[in-house]
Amino acid sequence: MTAIAVAPSLGHRVATTVRVHASNPWALFYTPAFITLGVFALNYAIWRTILLAAGDKPLAPDAFDYNGGVTWVMFYLVVVAVQAMNQTFSFTVGLGSTRRDYYLGTSAVFVALAVTFGGGIALMAGIERATSGWGVDGHFFAPGFLQSLPLWELALMYALALAMLMFVGAAAGSMFVRWAATGVIIFFGVLAVIAVAAIYLLVASSAAGPVLTWFGELTPLQAAASTLPVTIVSGVAGFLVLRRATPKG
Amino acid sequence: MDDGRPIFLQIAEQLESQIIDGSMREETQVPSINDLAAFHRINPATALKGVNLLVDAGILYKKRGIGMFIAEGARERLIAARTDAFQDHYVRPLVAQAKALGITPEQLRRMIGREAGQ
Amino acid sequence: MTAVIEAKGLTRHYGKVRAVEEVSFTVETDSICGLLGRNGAGKTTVMRLITGQEFASDGEVTVFGESPVENPAVLARTCFVRESQVYPDSFRGKHVLKAAAHLFPNWDADYAGRLVDEFRVPLNRRMKKMSRGQRSAVGVIVGLAARAELTLLDEPYAGLDAVARELFYDHLLADYSANPRTIVLSTHLIDEAARLLNHVVVVDGGRVLIDADADDLRGTAVTLVGGHAAIERFATGKEALGWDSVGGISSVTLAGLSDADKAAAVAAGLELAPVSLQQLIVNRTRNSIQEVRS
Numbered sequence: 003m004t005a006i007a008v009a010p011s012l013g014h015r016v017a018t019t020v021r022v023h024a025s026n027p028w029a030l031f032y033t034p035a036f037i038t039l040g041v042f043a044l045n046y047a048i049w050r051t052i053l054l055a056a057g058d059k060p061l062a063p064d065a066f067d068y069n070g071g072v073t074w075v076m077f078y079l080v081v082v083a084v085q086a087m088n089q090t091f092s093f094t095v096g097l098g099s100t101r102r103d104y105y106l107g108t109s110a111v112f113v114a115l116a117v118t119f120g121g122g123i124a125l126m127a128g129i130e131r132a133t134s135g136w137g138v139d140g141h142f143f144a145p146g147f148l149q150s151l152p153l154w155e156l157a158l159m160y161a162l163a164l165a166m167l168m169f170v171g172a173a174a175g176s177m178f179v180r181w182a183a184t185g186v187i188i189f190f191g192v193l194a195v196i197a198v199a200a201i202y203l204l205v206a207s208s209a210a211g212p213v214l215t216w217f218g219e220l221t222p223l224q225a226a227a228s229t230l231p232v233t234i235v236s237g238v239a240g241f242l243v244l245r246r247a248t249p250k251g
Numbered sequence: 252m253d254d255g256r257p258i259f260l261q262i263a264e265q266l267e268s269q270i271i272d273g274s275m276r277e278e279t280q281v282p283s284i285n286d287l288a289a290f291h292r293i294n295p296a297t298a299l300k301g302v303n304l305l306v307d308a309g310i311l312y313k314k315r316g317i318g319m320f321i322a323e324g325a326r327e328r329l330i331a332a333r334t335d336a337f338q339d340h341y342v343r344p345l346v347a348q349a350k351a352l353g354i355t356p357e358q359l360r361r362m363i364g365r366e367a368g369q
Numbered sequence: 370m371t372a373v374i375e376a377k378g379l380t381r382h383y384g385k386v387r388a389v390e391e392v393s394f395t396v397e398t399d400s401i402c403g404l405l406g407r408n409g410a411g412k413t414t415v416m417r418l419i420t421g422q423e424f425a426s427d428g429e430v431t432v433f434g435e436s437p438v439e440n441p442a443v444l445a446r447t448c449f450v451r452e453s454q455v456y457p458d459s460f461r462g463k464h465v466l467k468a469a470a471h472l473f474p475n476w477d478a479d480y481a482g483r484l485v486d487e488f489r490v491p492l493n494r495r496m497k498k499m500s501r502g503q504r505s506a507v508g509v510i511v512g513l514a515a516r517a518e519l520t521l522l523d524e525p526y527a528g529l530d531a532v533a534r535e536l537f538y539d540h541l542l543a544d545y546s547a548n549p550r551t552i553v554l555s556t557h558l559i560d561e562a563a564r565l566l567n568h569v570v571v572v573d574g575g576r577v578l579i580d581a582d583a584d585d586l587r588g589t590a591v592t593l594v595g596g597h598a599a600i601e602r603f604a605t606g607k608e609a610l611g612w613d614s615v616g617g618i619s620s621v622t623l624a625g626l627s628d629a630d631k632a633a634a635v636a637a638g639l640e641l642a643p644v645s646l647q648q649l650i651v652n653r654t655r656n657s658i659q660e661v662r663s
Contacts, residue, residue, distance in 0.1 A: 006446070006518065008445070008474065009441045009442040009444075009445040009474075010441075010445060010474055014471070015441060017471070018468065018471040018472055021467070021468065021471060022457070022464075022468050025457075025459070025460065025464045025467070025468075026457060026459040026460075028459070029459065089457040089458060089459075090457050092455040093454070093455055093456055093457055093460070093468075094468075095422060096422065096449070096451075096454055096455060097449075097454075097468060097469065097472055097511075098420070098444045098445070098447060098448065098449065098472050098473075099444070099472060100421075100439045100440070100441050100444060101439060102439060103441065245439075246424065248417070248422060248423055248424070249422055249455065250455045251451065251453040251454050251455040252564065253643055255587065255588060255590075255591070255642070255643015255644050255645055256587060256588045256643060257584040257585075257587050257588050258564060258584060258587065259584055260588075284546075285546040285547075288542060288546060289539070289542055289543060289546065291564070292538055292539070292542065292564055292565070293564040293565065294401055294542075294564065294565050294566060294567050294583075295542075295545070295546050296400070296567050297564070297567070297583075297584060300584065339632070343632070343635065343636070344635050347635055347636050347638060348638075350638075351638045
């Protein structure tokens with residue numbers, strides 16, 4: 003009789019999924035990192051061009067203060083999350099992993115990515131400040147009101163925001179895996195309906211004012227932390243959807 | 252290997268034929284189950300079934316820890332058994348075929364005589 | 370002998386499509402079971418149900434006595450390899466073997482390495498870029514080197530050339546002899562695999578058509594060839610699996626002929642020809658289609 007195999011420990015099983023994801027560092031890490039640097043480089047080039055065009059005329063002190071570049075990258079990571087699930091689910095479960103172990107491993111990878119990129123952006127913001135805005139008073143990694151935020155708060159804020167985005171991506175990814183494109187479209191349609199309904203209710207109940215005021219009084223870190231419920235709900239929803247998904251092939 | 256008949260029977264018959272024609276002698280070891288299975292590309296359980304047939308018939312016996320051996324007197328017993336079956340397996344189809352061709356029993360006897368005389 | 374797999378009334382519907390219908394069978398420990406049938410008969414779906422990758426609409430299946438769905442203890446002892454396996458776009462052969470090494474507790478890396486050399490698999494190439502045969506070879510290597518107590522192989526040699534197929538049978542048999550385990554092999558190429566099988570389950574249109582010991586099945590059918598009239602006379606009242614005729618000669622394949630019947634056939638001047646497992650199964654599945662049509 004072939005040796006009776008004891009089920010590997012939970013840690014080992016989860017690590018298997020993590021390794022499957024990690025075997026493609028380009029999709030998960032290098033590409034988003036290069037996109038970030040690329041968008042930054044583009045912005046820098048634009049700043050320099052403007053400076054050149056301005057010639058001797060001094061620019062407003064906050065000319066290069068506001069910048070949405072970083073947010074594009076953050077949303078790109080949502081796409082990374084959906085793609086990661088789509089690529090690896092059928093393979094890992096097809097080879098014998100349980101859906102639960104797969105989701106735990108994938109969640110661990112997403113948290114790791116959120117922390118890594120959050121820290122990475124904060125690091126770049128640190129260099130940004132140290133170089134007085136890359137020598138041109140430009141603010142890309144910590145634009146606008148984030149300039150005064152301590153670096154560790156910045157890192158945590160970005161990590162929390164990225165975690166939310168990645169877990170929303172995980173939920174969308176689960177829906178894609180289970181119901182294909184139609185399912186995802188329905189998901190975002192329902193989300194839009196809920197959002198519109200919520201806004202309507204807020205306005206109708208005159209609660210809009212107080213809510214916005216409360217929100218405006220939050221520090222950036224507190225605002226990011228307030229997205230935790232969304233992160234958790236997305237994570238749980240993603241799992242509940244994935245539990246009944248079947249691998250392709 | 253004939254696909255239309257149980258394979259374990261064919262394994263047993265092949266071993267029997269080898270004992271009868273002398274290529275495997277009494278008190279020598281027959282190939283192991285796994286070797287037989289690998290050689291004929293069959294399931295080991297099937298090979299085992301065939302070998303067990305011969306063990307039950309007293310043609311082979313098992314030496315614990317070593318393997319299967321050909322029993323003493325096996326050849327004689329096999330020849331006797333096959334001679335008994337000879338009529339059914341060979342003579343009957345021969346006669347039937349001869350009849351179909353219209354060969355008379357006399358002609359048949361002469362033909363057999365010619366063959367057997369050689 | 371205990372049963373490794375026990376399927377009872379297993380059913381899987383996709384809307385109106387009844388992929389698997391009331392399938393019941395048992396697979397004994399350390400047997401080699403052939404799951405045979407035409408393309409689209411439901412073999413892959415049955416295997417997916419056995420490994421908990423597909424959810425049953427009705428009925429149940431137990432593996433090692435438990436439900437396989439989301440059951441890490443059962444799944445750690447099971448390896449399911451198939452031609453239709455999906456791989457991540459970026460995955461190369463070596464990534465598949467690394468993943469397998471982590472997923473299967475009994476994984477034998479040395480054995481896998483030897484198999485890679487024998488099957489000539491380019492480990493550095495992406496799975497997408499490999500030929501069908503090379504992909505199958507990777508699957509076969511995973512199935513063999515995982516040494517899982519229950520190994521399911523779904524059309525494992527699609528695209529393998531004849532040399533590679535022989536290699537596969539030889540390795541399967543050798544490893545099975547040295548490390549006995551339960552193997553379920555699905556294929557529509559019956560003759561090649563026939564001799565390896567202990568047990569045969571034939572699936573047709575989602576249902577179980579035959580469930581028998583391979584040796585019992587072999588020899589249950591015989592083809593009689595002879596003049597039309599003689600054949601007709603002989604075949605009346607017997608279960609005919611197939612008819613054929615050309616000119617004045619007919620052949621009929623009959624099931625369940627006793628030795629006395631066979632002797633009588635010979636005496637009547639009819640010729641007896643053996644019926645291989647493949648012919649037997651082809652005849653039975655062909656007939657079931659005709660039944661459905663009429």
